[in-house]
Amino acid sequence: MTEAVLESVLTCPHCGRREQEIMPTDACQFYYECKGCSVVLRPKAGDCCVFCSYGTVKCPPIQGERPCCG
Template sequence: MILESVLTCPQCGHVETETMPTDACQWFYECKGCGTLLKPKAGDCCVFCSYGTVKCPPVQESGHSCCEGNKS
């Protein structure tokens, strides 16, 4: 399982390497470059699946395209 992902802000292009939580999806992330609050794109379960280089651990583990229980 890969626990680090490189997030790229769609607003300013800032790149940051972050360690992902292993037991949950991260729905929000504040860009350290411009302060924009990133939220998952439609159909994605978390900011790592939308803006990261690696899908989140729950998706890596399950093989599904979305984390269980995040259908809202």
């Protein structure tokens, strides 16, 4: 098994701002405040965290095909 990628670029669906972030390995991130427009992002239906919904890389548990915090 390969090691999980911990960096992901989140893209705000409201203003389009892209921000590179480090994903937590010990918890899901349910909320993220956009640094451009201050909108608070939440996971889309069926996703466990904001990285799975708006990131370029899914969260570490999903990358490893393990159950997530959801």
